[in-house]
Amino acid sequence: MPYDPGDVVEVIRGPRDNAAAGTYRAFAATLKGLKMTFGRMVEGPTTISYPEEKTPVYPRFRGRHKLHRFEDTGLEKCVGCSLCAAACPADCIRVVAAENTPENRVSAGERYAAVYEINLSRCIFCGYCEIACPFDAITMGHDYEMADYNRSDLIFTKEMLLAEPLERTPLRHADE
Amino acid sequence: MTLLAEIGYFEPWWMQILKSIAIFFVVFNLVPIALIADRKVLGRFQHRYGPNRVGPFGALQPIADIGKLLFKEQFRPRTSNGWLFAIAPVISMVTAAATIAIIPFSDTVDIFGTKTGLYGVDPSIGILYAFAFGGIAFYGLMLGGWASGSKYSFLGSMRAAAQLISYEVAQGLSLLGVVMMVGSLSLVDIVNWQQTHFWMVGPQLVGFLIFMVAGFAETNRAPFDLAEADAELVGGYNTEYGGGRFAAFFAAEYLNVVVVSGLLATLFWGGWDIPFWDQPHWIEPIVVIVKMLAFVFFFIWVRATLPRLRYDQLMSFGWKILLPLATLNALVTAILVVVLD
Numbered sequence: 001m002p003y004d005p006g007d008v009v010e011v012i013r014g015p016r017d018n019a020a021a022g023t024y025r026a027f028a029a030t031l032k033g034l035k036m037t038f039g040r041m042v043e044g045p046t047t048i049s050y051p052e053e054k055t056p057v058y059p060r061f062r063g064r065h066k067l068h069r070f071e072d073t074g075l076e077k078c079v080g081c082s083l084c085a086a087a088c089p090a091d092c093i094r095v096v097a098a099e100n101t102p103e104n105r106v107s108a109g110e111r112y113a114a115v116y117e118i119n120l121s122r123c124i125f126c127g128y129c130e131i132a133c134p135f136d137a138i139t140m141g142h143d144y145e146m147a148d149y150n151r152s153d154l155i156f157t158k159e160m161l162l163a164e165p166l167e168r169t170p171l172r173h174a175d176e
Numbered sequence: 177m178t179l180l181a182e183i184g185y186f187e188p189w190w191m192q193i194l195k196s197i198a199i200f201f202v203v204f205n206l207v208p209i210a211l212i213a214d215r216k217v218l219g220r221f222q223h224r225y226g227p228n229r230v231g232p233f234g235a236l237q238p239i240a241d242i243g244k245l246l247f248k249e250q251f252r253p254r255t256s257n258g259w260l261f262a263i264a265p266v267i268s269m270v271t272a273a274a275t276i277a278i279i280p281f282s283d284t285v286d287i288f289g290t291k292t293g294l295y296g297v298d299p300s301i302g303i304l305y306a307f308a309f310g311g312i313a314f315y316g317l318m319l320g321g322w323a324s325g326s327k328y329s330f331l332g333s334m335r336a337a338a339q340l341i342s343y344e345v346a347q348g349l350s351l352l353g354v355v356m357m358v359g360s361l362s363l364v365d366i367v368n369w370q371q372t373h374f375w376m377v378g379p380q381l382v383g384f385l386i387f388m389v390a391g392f393a394e395t396n397r398a399p400f401d402l403a404e405a406d407a408e409l410v411g412g413y414n415t416e417y418g419g420g421r422f423a424a425f426f427a428a429e430y431l432n433v434v435v436v437s438g439l440l441a442t443l444f445w446g447g448w449d450i451p452f453w454d455q456p457h458w459i460e461p462i463v464v465i466v467k468m469l470a471f472v473f474f475f476i477w478v479r480a481t482l483p484r485l486r487y488d489q490l491m492s493f494g495w496k497i498l499l500p501l502a503t504l505n506a507l508v509t510a511i512l513v514v515v516l517d
């Protein structure tokens with residue numbers, strides 16, 4: 001049903017300013033505005049000047065991946081099962097497995113990852129690899145500063161993922 | 177040779193050259209300060225730092241800005257009008273710089289035995305000299321916009337021209353009160369009068385406010401920056417300019433801000449005078465510069481606060497409010513000067 005306001009529409013308006021009151025109000029409003037902006041200046045900047053200061057990340061922040069070793073034996077946790085590669089929706093993980101031999105023992109299981117590459121230019125940081133991994137061999141770290149000049153430099157090899165990463169990102173504590 | 181105006185006091189020729197270089201050096205160095213202050217202070221008003229990459233706290237940013245502009249290629253649109261296009265920024269720059277000459281930094285002082293007035297020149301027509309160059313300055317904007325052969329530049333320069341003409345009337349009238357009270361047009365006389373009596377901002381508060389508001393319009397600063405309303409006109413009269421020519425327009429705008437601040441400080445805030453203190457002469461130029469910088473800060477403060485006016489608001493404000501108010505102010509002052517004298 002269309003809106004029918006009837007014959008007479010009464011709009012209630014406040015009294016209009018005369019010239020003097022209008023000038024006074026405009027003047028007062030200008031002064032009020034000046035006071036407001038000055039107050040903002042006194043408060044100081046709220047900018048976090050990024051490369052020097054960084055916002056701390058939460059513990060569950062999903063940054064660059066890390067591969068892990070057993071602390072006691074130094075063997076790699078990854079057994080080359082390729083479950084992470086299967087779970088990866090962006091298809092950015094490549095795993096080639098090889099057999100452990102008594103002379104060359106790399107991981108704790110029967111097999112180990114001879115090649116383990118993550119193409120970070122494809123990775124969407126969803127964390128499914130971390131969930132899929134049955135041995136907690138791969139986890140998401142906190143590093144998010146991964147810009148590089150070449151795409152090929154963004155393919156991280158096993159050695160790079162195993163290496164202790166530079167602590168470039170401050171971590172936020174639980175109560176922050 | 178006929179003199180165009182009487183000069184209050186003049187020095188030997190070599191001192192005139194020396195002092196003009198010194199004054200130009202000092203005031204011209206206020207321009208990059210105004211430039212960096214504009215960006216830094218505006219940043220603080222908006223809860224951010226402003227430029228802080230070049231030099232300590234971004235202090236070298238103006239050098240980086242100007243350097244970048246000067247090393248750019250000079251180009252002009254095919255539709256532009258040859259030498260007019262090239263001369264427009266020169267006019268803007270020269271007229272802005274010429275007005276510096278009459279801002280007095282102190283009275284005549286002894287410099288190594290030579291009596292020297294710490295001002296470029298003290299003509300008896302005083303403030304009219306500033307208005308004359310203000311009138312020519314508008315050719316800079318107008319020719320710049322017109323010779324570009326671009327509709328945005330043209331619209332911008334048309335707005336600038338209309339705005340300058342409307343506000344120059346009110347600005348001139350607002351000063352009549354000061355001139356009548358002092359009885360002289362010379363800026364040195366006006367400051368000397370303020371030193372012996374009181375600052376003009378008291379009795380001429382209305383004149384001061386009108387002069388300041390008109391000064392905002394004259395320098396094309398917010399909230400009257402319609403000539404370069406980026407949202408509607410791309411960049412106004414300087415749309416087609418780049419490189420050194422744009423730098424000249426840019427510097428002229430800030431130089432105008434500095435000059436208007438100097439005029440405000442001189443005409444209404446006592447120039448080199450510090451009240452209730454018989455100050456030594458060496459401190460007087462510093463006092464003037466501090467007062468100028470205070471007004472530059474106020475210009476930035478207003479820019480951070482007020483939104484741009486609509487064009488019809490600008491026109492009706494200039495003609496319907498400022499002009500009658502300025503006329504009334506001159507009239508009342510005239511009556512009071514006659515009655516109280």
